[in-house]
Amino acid sequence: MKYAVLVGDGMADYPLDELNGRTPLEVAETPNMDEIARQGQLGLARMIPQGFAPASDVAILSILGYNPRHYYTGRAPLEAARLGIELGPEEVAFRCNLITADKGCIADYSGGHISDREAEELIRFLDQKLGTEFIKFYPGVSYRHICVIKNANLIQLNCTPPHDVIGEPIKKNLPRGKGARQLINLMEHSYQLLRSHDINKARINRGQNPANMIWLWGQGPAPRMLPFRERFGITGGVVSAVDLVKGIAKLIGLEPIEVPGATGYYDTNYEAKAEYAIRCLEKEDFVFVHVEAPDEASHNADLDQKIKAIENFDRLIVGPIKKRLYEQPAFRIMVLPDHPTPIQLRTHTADPVPFAWCGQGIRRGEADVFSERDAARSNLQLRDGYQLMERLIKH
Numbered sequence: 001m002k003y004a005v006l007v008g009d010g011m012a013d014y015p016l017d018e019l020n021g022r023t024p025l026e027v028a029e030t031p032n033m034d035e036i037a038r039q040g041q042l043g044l045a046r047m048i049p050q051g052f053a054p055a056s057d058v059a060i061l062s063i064l065g066y067n068p069r070h071y072y073t074g075r076a077p078l079e080a081a082r083l084g085i086e087l088g089p090e091e092v093a094f095r096c097n098l099i100t101a102d103k104g105c106i107a108d109y110s111g112g113h114i115s116d117r118e119a120e121e122l123i124r125f126l127d128q129k130l131g132t133e134f135i136k137f138y139p140g141v142s143y144r145h146i147c148v149i150k151n152a153n154l155i156q157l158n159c160t161p162p163h164d165v166i167g168e169p170i171k172k173n174l175p176r177g178k179g180a181r182q183l184i185n186l187m188e189h190s191y192q193l194l195r196s197h198d199i200n201k202a203r204i205n206r207g208q209n210p211a212n213m214i215w216l217w218g219q220g221p222a223p224r225m226l227p228f229r230e231r232f233g234i235t236g237g238v239v240s241a242v243d244l245v246k247g248i249a250k251l252i253g254l255e256p257i258e259v260p261g262a263t264g265y266y267d268t269n270y271e272a273k274a275e276y277a278i279r280c281l282e283k284e285d286f287v288f289v290h291v292e293a294p295d296e297a298s299h300n301a302d303l304d305q306k307i308k309a310i311e312n313f314d315r316l317i318v319g320p321i322k323k324r325l326y327e328q329p330a331f332r333i334m335v336l337p338d339h340p341t342p343i344q345l346r347t348h349t350a351d352p353v354p355f356a357w358c359g360q361g362i363r364r365g366e367a368d369v370f371s372e373r374d375a376a377r378s379n380l381q382l383r384d385g386y387q388l389m390e391r392l393i394k395h
């Protein structure tokens with residue numbers, strides 16, 4: 001049996017006035033996801049357990065069958081794993097965004113989606129200037145980096161994800177709690193160091209947002225995971241441009257598959273992602289494909305791009321992989337978002353998400369399209385979304 005799980009990050013949304021009360025998923029042309037819902041079943045599952053901040057880290061652990069209540073220690077430790085950073089005792093990993101600070105506000109959580117090359121130079125520069133025996137900076141991808149601090153007290157701090165407070169004053173959103181001063185000092189220092197850096201001068205000259213400050217959040221200590229092979233008895237790979245997802249893969253013993261041109265943005269190389277996923281299925285039992293673009297479009301409140309990203313996901317990822325699976329003697333396929341990212345809110349919510357699956361042994365339900373509305377009407381509802389994977393594989 002071959003299994004494929006295909007995730008369109010943040011695809012789910014609310015009905016919108018400008019779409020005459022429909023959601024982007026309902027408006028987008030998604031013949032492939034609709035067909036999966038029609039040939040198999042459509043349901044609704046809660047991926048974010050109560051009390052957890054709605055984000056891809058928790059949601060993707062759930063999708064992969066790991067109960068966040070047992071396995072989640074923070075977002076940054078998962079991303080750190082991807083970068084090969086091993087956290088020692090007392091060490092806490094933070095997500096270190098390169099952001100754009102402007103007039104005391106968080107103007108852009110992504111430093112203008114800065115390139116890897118520019119970002120790496122800035123992060124190495126910060127490591128030279130601010131790094132110590134106890135504080136280290138590690139370059140990641142685009143605006144997403146890691147800072148490791150040896151001080152277990154910092155685990156409890158209250159830190160705000162910058163994409164939740166775009167346009168808001170920096171002062172109002174700084175880390176809070178015992179020991180917060182250490183982080184605030186680093187963030188303030190970074191602004192002094194980065195604002196006049198040559199890379200940022202050049203970015204401003206080109207009309208791009210400068211990456212002139214770091215923002216620390218998403219912290220946690222090293223997690224302890226049970227390997228996927230032990231949990232489900234199969235092996236496989238993960239296709240994603242996002243470090244967080246590759247980090248989770250690495251921690252549970254799935255192979256993070258490098259795909260040329262996978263960017264985690266609108267311009268990602270969809271065709272190559274599908275091709276590498278198909279290649280993975282030729283030798284492995286399982287593939288997980290994650291596409292970030294619909295989520296990015298929601299954060300940017302760009303409705304046209306969101307619809308286009310959903311259509312690209314359906315046509316260029318779901319379509320070709322589904323086609324190949326239908327040629328296999330036995331398969332199961334599941335499509336879903338990890339969490340909703342309602343475009344009006346420009347951030348994630350914990351609402352349950354629609355999922356659809358079909359294949360060997362999955363009887364046909366009553367759905368005809370893949371949408372939030374139809375899923376809510378289905379009688380297949382899961383309060384603990386982490387059970388989906390077990391049902392997909394074992395039942």
Ligand SMILES: [Zn+2]
Pocket residue numbers: 010295296299341348
């Ligand atoms: Zn997001």
